[in-house]
Amino acid sequence: MAALRALRWRRRLLGLVPRRLLGTGSPEERPQFPGASAEFAERLEFIQPQVLAGIPVYRVMDRQGQVIRDSEDPQLPKEKVLKLYKTMTLLNTMDRILYESQRQGRISFYMTNYGEEGTHVGSAAALDDADLVFGQYREAAVGAAYAIKRADASRAVVCYFGEGAASEGDAHAGFNFAATLECPIVFFCRNNGYAISTPTSEQYRGDGIAARGPGYGLLSIRVDGNDVFAVYNATREARRRAVAENQPFLIEAMTYRIGHHSTSDDSSAYRSVDEVNYWDKQDHPISRLRHYLGHRGWWDEQQERDWRKSSRKMVLEAFEQAEREPKPPPRLLFSDVYLEMPPRLRRQRQELQRHLETYGEHYPLQQFQK
Secondary structure, eight states, X not given: OHHHHHHHHXXXXXXXXXXXXXXXXOGGGSOOOTTOOOOOOSSOOOOOTTSSOOOOOBOSBOTTSOBSOGGGOOOOOHHHXXXXXXXXXXXXXXXXXXXXXXXXXXSSOOOOOTTOHHHHHHHHHTSOTTSEEESSOHHXXXXXXXXXXXXXXXXXXXXXEETTGGGSHHHHHHHXXXXXXXXXXXXXXXXXXXXXXXXXXXXXSSSTTGGGHHHHTOEEEEEETTOHHHHHHHHHHHHHHHHHHTOOEEEEEEOOOOSOSSTTOOGGGTSOHHHHHHHHHHSOHHHHHHHHHHHHTOOOHXXXXXXXXXXXXXXXXXXXHHHHSOBOOGGGGGTSSOSSOOHHHHHHHHHHHHHHHHHGGGSOGGGBOO
């Protein structure tokens, strides 16, 4: 079946390439070069970047939370769908409280998830507890996946990154290593449109990130990141096949960063308020799942009000408890990376110790553990 699908895709792709670019030689005259699988061409002509149609965006629900095709409905039980919704809304509540706390000077820095809740929660729900999750570090993630493969551990590695990080060299190196070493890894790219502050129109000229996958030999898909079911389905299947077949997968989740990139960013400098309001009001992942729950009769306005109130109380209580706890001791700055501390870190630790012994009265050391 897989071979048949691959043949169909090949025929579709060849049908999109101008016939004049395809060679007409006999099998004996076809190229035998080891570096590519191709035909000869008799005319000098460069392939245009947009010669193929854009990769489609897989979705399960429309913007009103209606399942479009019953066969794609993951058929999750009520309890699990409610857990998805509560996790997404809890994350949203936490973002609001911690963002405000940073503005109050109670924490130093924060990055919100506004508008991207579906990508985080939908993908995480599709993983096994034993899988390894890397929030970044494409190359390190591939190394972990290769180790899992060598150990035959029946686990997968999932590596999250944004479309801005996909412009970095280590992303390309990670893609290539994963494909050539046949590693059980899922690269999960959140394409939210703006990276730190650069719109996608200035980041790349090709068809997004998923289009890069075939060039490296990655099985790739583009999904609607605001559709938590589409994200769940794609991640679950990619994870299953990555483990079963020792193959790398690339998922590009199309979404929109509604919030600022971080508390150090002012996104009004590079996009309009009307644009942000559209995504916040018309195509939000939480709203879409909320519509779905309403269609099923699983959630009502009273439950919504009660949950919003209790979740806010939960976050505030946890935050206040954390504020009462003493901060970790400064020595942990040097001990949480290496199993054996290298000489340069030992020297730095000694320098910090001497500094604090001399100038300690200028620091709030009473707030830290001994």
